[in-house]
Amino acid sequence: MTTTSAAADGNLFIVAAPSGAGKSSLIRALLERHNDGSMQVSVSCTTRAPRPGEIDGEHYHFLDVATFQRKIEANEFYEWAKVFDNYYGTSRKVIEDTLKRGIDVFLDIDWQGARQVREAYPQAQSIFIMPPSLAVLEQRLRSRGQDSDDVIRGRMAKAQAEMSHYHEFDYLLVNDDFNETLTNFEHIVLARRHRMALQQSRHATKLKDLLANDG
Ligand SMILES: Nc1nc2c(ncn2[C@@H]2O[C@H](COP(=O)(O)OP(=O)(O)O)[C@@H](O)[C@H]2O)c(=O)[nH]1
Numbered sequence: 001m002t003t004t005s006a007a008a009d010g011n012l013f014i015v016a017a018p019s020g021a022g023k024s025s026l027i028r029a030l031l032e033r034h035n036d037g038s039m040q041v042s043v044s045c046t047t048r049a050p051r052p053g054e055i056d057g058e059h060y061h062f063l064d065v066a067t068f069q070r071k072i073e074a075n076e077f078y079e080w081a082k083v084f085d086n087y088y089g090t091s092r093k094v095i096e097d098t099l100k101r102g103i104d105v106f107l108d109i110d111w112q113g114a115r116q117v118r119e120a121y122p123q124a125q126s127i128f129i130m131p132p133s134l135a136v137l138e139q140r141l142r143s144r145g146q147d148s149d150d151v152i153r154g155r156m157a158k159a160q161a162e163m164s165h166y167h168e169f170d171y172l173l174v175n176d177d178f179n180e181t182l183t184n185f186e187h188i189v190l191a192r193r194h195r196m197a198l199q200q201s202r203h204a205t206k207l208k209d210l211l212a213n214d215g
């Protein structure tokens with residue numbers, strides 16, 4: 001008789017940071033290092049206007065406010081929040097389907113969304129990215145060259161409020177040297193994967209022993 005154990009679900013990782021601290025760049029670089037289809041970043045829905053070069057369906061699903069609100073009513077979001085006066089949300093179906101296929105999913109979301117995900121899915125691992133200083137944060141927002149002075153001022157004004165939630169997260173990374181932060185980020189992700197794989201194999205061995213002793 002052969003025993004089959006159900007394939008393990010993928011791992012869910014929440015990544016939050018004040019705007020400009022480097023979370024999108026870190027997730028993108030990690031996915032480039034592991035481009036075997038075992039990891040995906042969730043593409044959020046937003047009502048904010050696309051930045052130059054942003055592609056609908058790739059960077060975000062850009063929606064109008066009425067469509068976003070209809071999706072809230074229809075319970076289509078795993079989590080959603082209002083950030084910088086715009087709505088942002090994660091599609092429930094995509095996340096659930098992707099995890100079921102055994103693929104790890106990264107959510108680039110704010111602290112309000114992180115709270116909702118932790119409640120819905122307590123096994124999610126959460127990582128907070130800090131900039132080395134507020135001056136460096138502002139410099140990064142400016143050098144990204146995608147936001148107006150007004151938008152940058154708004155984001156800097158909200159940075160400390162976002163950072164005040166760092167203690168709600170499982171891990172804290174200070175993104176000073178990019179490659180060093182990327183390596184630490186990768187260690188967190190791989191350690192989680194190994195632990196879950198070990199648990200799964202222990203479970204499978206135990207099941208085999210039980211069945212072998214049966215009768
Ligand atoms: N709750 C929630 N926050 C999101 C989502 N997508 C993006 N955000 C957050 O919204 C904030 C602004 O994102 P964005 O406009 O792309 O600016 P950026 O972080 O400066 O690149 C960031 O803190 C994101 O993490 C989402 O689906 N849900």
Ligand SMILES: Nc1ncnc2c1ncn2[C@@H]1O[C@H](COP(=O)(O)OP(=O)(O)O)[C@@H](O)[C@H]1O
Nearest residue numbers: 019020021022023024025140144175176177178
């Ligand atoms: N460790 C780092 N050192 C220098 N620049 C960085 C570092 N991490 C990210 N950046 C740059 O800072 C800017 C903001 O990064 P981004 O990933 O867009 O931030 P976020 O997604 O958190 O808003 C980008 O231009 C990015 O290339």
